[in-house]
Amino acid sequence: MMTNGLALCAVFVHYLTKTSRLGIAPDIAYKTPMTLKIGIAGISGRMGQMLTEEVVAAGATLVGGVCRPGDDAKGATLFADIAALAAACDLVIDFTHASTVIPHATALTHAGTSWVLGTTGLSAADEAAIAAAGTKIPVIAAPNFSPGVNLMFALAERMAAALPANAYDAEILEMHHRQKVDAPSGTALGLGRAVAAGRGVDLKDVIVSGRDGHTGPRKDGEIGFATLRGGQIVGSHSLLFTAGSEQITLTHHAFDRRAFATGAVRAALWLADKKPGLYNMKQVLGM
Ligand code: NAD
Numbered sequence: 001m002m003t004n005g006l007a008l009c010a011v012f013v014h015y016l017t018k019t020s021r022l023g024i025a026p027d028i029a030y031k032t033p034m035t036l037k038i039g040i041a042g043i044s045g046r047m048g049q050m051l052t053e054e055v056v057a058a059g060a061t062l063v064g065g066v067c068r069p070g071d072d073a074k075g076a077t078l079f080a081d082i083a084a085l086a087a088a089c090d091l092v093i094d095f096t097h098a099s100t101v102i103p104h105a106t107a108l109t110h111a112g113t114s115w116v117l118g119t120t121g122l123s124a125a126d127e128a129a130i131a132a133a134g135t136k137i138p139v140i141a142a143p144n145f146s147p148g149v150n151l152m153f154a155l156a157e158r159m160a161a162a163l164p165a166n167a168y169d170a171e172i173l174e175m176h177h178r179q180k181v182d183a184p185s186g187t188a189l190g191l192g193r194a195v196a197a198g199r200g201v202d203l204k205d206v207i208v209s210g211r212d213g214h215t216g217p218r219k220d221g222e223i224g225f226a227t228l229r230g231g232q233i234v235g236s237h238s239l240l241f242t243a244g245s246e247q248i249t250l251t252h253h254a255f256d257r258r259a260f261a262t263g264a265v266r267a268a269l270w271l272a273d274k275k276p277g278l279y280n281m282k283q284v285l286g287m
Pocket of ligand 1: 041042043044045046047048066067068069071095096098099100117118119120121142143144145146
């Protein structure tokens with residue numbers, strides 16, 4: 001009788017857990033860090049290795065991960081594919097390659113597993129898949145998880161709103177390590193989106209990326225991007241507003257990937273008790 005009672009109780013807790021994730025039951029905090037099962041997509045990568053340390057340091061349960069076949073996962077538990085990983089976890093932290101975004105969105109949505117996505121170089125189709133996933137599961141996608149850069153996004157929007165576009169030319173300069181595969185960086189594009197939002201325009205209508213050759217004079221309202229690559233620079237970004245008689249510059253240097261890894265794990269713990277939805281780092285950091 002006692003056993004049956006316990007079993008019934010376990011079934012009820014399981015029901016509450018699953019239904020709250022589907023947004024049917026009230027929003028209840030159902031996981032502590034210790035009981036939160038986290039998987040890492042891209043576990044063999046530069047970010048994946050650091051995330052492994054930070055998930056354990058946060059006291060969550062690291063279930064394992066996935067990576068490109070043949071990569072050295074340094075002893076981590078590897079799952080056959082993202083579907084198998086998603087089925088074994090409450091939440092997946094994903095720092096891989098843009099080509100994985102659509103299949104990962106499908107697998108995580110199917111499993112009802114939350115998604116913290118840091119991959120950059122996303123296409124419009126990737127962004128649409130992320131938005132669609134956000135209607136079914138809790139999702140945070142951010143081009144940069146460091147608190148400093150997220151504050152920079154907020155400041156960029158305020159500066160752009162205060163400084164007229166016909167007088168202050170906005171230019172974004174970024175430099176990263178020589179292995180980086182996408183340009184401009186997701187963070188640089190995030191800064192561009194923040195400036196565009198402050199000016200009430202759409203970035204795609206004003207972006208000028210990588211000037212070369214006979215470009216003609218700069219037009220009012222353009223948001224320019226320049227990309228540098230070299231060595232092992234973790235990530236440096238500057239936003240410059242330049243007028244005829246003054247210049248104001250906002251600069252962020254990341255010295256260590258840990259700034260991104262701790263931010264992503266913080267986002268994961270924050271997301272653990274949320275209903276399905278597309279959330280952002282501003283909400284995580286309370287900005
Ligand atoms: P990396 O090349 O060191 O690691 C990539 C990882 O993804 C590896 O584990 C690799 O095996 C895996 N992978 C690649 N292609 C795959 C595929 N098709 N299927 C399954 N796994 C695959 O790269 P990194 O420096 O760790 O960066 C990973 C991503 O995270 C990049 O897009 C990078 O720009 C982005 N990033 C984001 C932030 C942020 O704060 N949002 C910070 C740093 C890096």
